[in-house]
Amino acid sequence: MKKLKVLIVDDSAVMRKIVERSLRQAGLEIGEVVEAGNGIEALAAVNGGMPDLILSDINMPAMDGLEFLKQLSLVEGAKGVPVVMVTTEGSEARVVEALSMGAKGYIRKPFTPEQVKERVAPLVGGVE
């Protein structure tokens, strides 16, 4: 199986590490990992090379996860890239909004590697 190039978007560097670690613990074949601290940095990263999977926080400074989703939909070639929101949001409304804007799923913090696997694996062709 091809190793996945993953873009992790979160304003917390620690949370980016936790997400990466959980993806690996979930058994996903992770190759290159690109990190971004907000939506603006994430768009720049996407323009620098399309990832196979994006995991993004919702609440971030400068450009939040919902605006990032909106801007991402305008980027050529990004349509087929699954985006999973990773958030502390207890608000169904914001999660529904993210899903309606193209997100393929969401993971609520705190999360286990099993939950990450459950939500992400079906989007990237499963786990070997």
Add this chain to the structure above:
Amino acid sequence: MNSSTTQTQVRPDASWKVVLECAATEVFEIMAGGKAEPWSSPEDAPKGELTAMVGLAGALCGILTVRCTRKVAEDLAMRMTGGTTVTNGMLGDTMGEICNMVAGNFKGKFTNLADHCMLSVPTVISGEDYVMYPVDAGESFLVGLKWASSPVWVCLTVHE
């Protein structure tokens, strides 16, 4: 962090302390992989060099804080990231994330709060010699948990 619509305020009750403890222990267990037991001397006053705080607005207005020693924060950061070294930046980041997750997990346990209470971006204070004076402070719920043989204090102060 302003609420643009009129909200019905949710009133706290005595059960909130148990819910807060549950929300915090879940975060520690899931993210740091260990069981946080209740602190054996709950009458102790909260201490520790690091305090993270998250504001709540909307149906519940208040502030949630998580306070602990640097040693405890280092242990949490290493367990959460799987790393063996911790920078000062990582300590603040870890504390902020824990506080944010405890607040999110707490409000998510109430259907009337989940969609009607917003969380601020976390703020982290480094240092012990301070006193917090929340304006219009109402009821307060303090939970002491034991982690790495030291206390971690989780406090929810509800504004009137």
